[in-house]
Amino acid sequence: MATIQSFLMKKPNSAGLFPIAIRITKDRRSSYLFTGQYIESKFWDDKFKRVKKSHPNSKRLNSLVAKKIAEANDRLIDNENQNNSQSAKKIKKKIIGKTKMDFFEASKLFLSNLLKRKKFNQHYNQEKRLDIFKTFLGRKKLFFTDLDVTLLKDFKAYLLYDRKVAERTAINYLMLIRTIYNFARKEYHVDDGNYPFGKGKIQIKFPESEKIGLNREEVLLLETANNLTKAQLHAVYAWLTSFYFAGVRVADLIKLKWKDFKDGRLYYRMGKNRKLVSLVVPDKAKEILAYFAAQKTGKDDLVFPFLKGTDLKDEKRVATRVKTITRNLNRRLEIVGEKLGIEKKISMHIARHSFGNISGDKIPIQMLQKLYRHSSITTTVNYQSNFMHKETDDALEKVINF
Known part of the structure; x- marks a missing residue:
């Protein structure tokens, strides 16, 4: 039987406040669930595992913690009734589905996974984008229930008109947010009832990018x-x-x-x-x-x-x-x-674009796929279409030269 207990974590945040968390222990292994609430250490009663009455919001905080523990216990009872033998980590994932999880907590886990996979460039770029998202929000916490269509539209407008980024760059930011949201849905069972992406909501559509390479004379x-x-x-x-x-x-x-x-x-x-x-x-x-x-x-x-x-x-x-x-x-x-x-x-x-520009339609597309090292020939067709203009040029000439 697993046990669930509230406690105050020992590592403070940048403001010197300590997070209230819940420890889930089974088979001597523990996993931890964040409540999203922070207090000064002097307000925590370690004996009774609760916020002291001297804290101005002690009743509300203790009520919240009690509710979280009750929800967790309900999940555990269901788990035991179904004779499921699961680890503390798996039980935690099920419990988190009922909590108000923070987007940026999920983003930390997402970024740490990139480091584990040695995706250093990707980690660097995505971390910078998340910092800009925090700057836009003006806060360091964002619950998934607050991450809605209106917020994302405002963020896109901020990127385009305040930070003057390109349309494609703005889409990259939205795609990152969607990736982290999907990561939290899969790994931590975040409720997707408020999911802001998809038909009739925020749709990820990349604008056509302009690929211009050097010509023969310029390479010469x-x-x-x-x-x-x-x-x-x-x-x-x-x-x-x-x-x-x-x-x-x-x-x-x-x-x-x-x-x-x-x-x-x-x-x-x-x-x-x-x-x-x-x-x-x-x-x-x-x-x-x-x-x-x-x-x-x-x-x-x-x-x-x-x-x-x-x-x-x-x-x-x-x-x-x-x-x-x-x-x-x-x-x-x-x-x-x-x-x-x-x-x-x-x-x-641009060296890559220049090769595509000069090769044009002179080389069979299958051979270009090998030269570009593309996994799919569709990728090659789409890429090379940026540089193959002869047919459209000839068609234009036939119409206007009379």
Whole structure:
């Protein structure tokens, strides 16, 4: 038989208040349920496990705690009557379905799961978005029952008009909120009667994004660029290497080692989907590799110098460095673009778009799928449609040229 007892947790929040929680114990294992209420430690009666009468809201708080314990006991009795042998953790999940759970408590658990899965970049980005959501709310607690359509519409308007973010970026924020809501529904049985997403509510629809790549002439300008600083030259070489290998993502590119090149081919595993890739090394790429080979001391060396001095076993540190390196490369590429008179914005990711733009409809879509390393050919079709304009251009010409 499991036992349920209220207690005051020992770790205070930023305001110095301590959370009132409920401990569920079964088979000598415990799980903890937060009530969402905080008090000063001097107001807790540890002997009787209740808020002292000296607290101005003692009656209401004790009533709330008693109600939570009663609901938990009801669940336990149902569990025992059904002869279910469940752990304290599973019992907790069932009980939470009856509580007024906090969205940001669920978000902490969601973020911690990202860290466990070593999704460091995703953790960093999502944590920043949640901080902006808190700034909009002006508070650090939000019960799921208060997370409604009106609130989300107001938040989207705040993102678009106050923070001046793009439509697609605003949708990313809403998608994160939906992901955490769904996480809480699945893992903690949060009641979805107030679920604000779906038909007639908040719908997640990404606007079409504009993908513009460099053309042949612009890539040629980069290939023949001179009078560049060493840092600018390295940025251009990184961009061209990505382009020559059909748009290798920057996070994969700067982690390439000399041992990844064998018998005139590049072998590497993509960081995004863990796919193993094998591509022939084009002659143009060989020239760039020869430039960096001068600093080579062993096959375990990195090809590019950007991560030099970084402990590659420290995955979190590497993820942080990759973000900084990418930002610096993009800044240098912009400067080079201005020098060369290229009006399009140049970034490391644009190397992938440039390959798509120049390939156009000249390569069979199945072969492009292999080159892009897409899991689904539908993804390739949708991606390449941004660069295949010949049929629509010809149709337009036939109509207006009379």
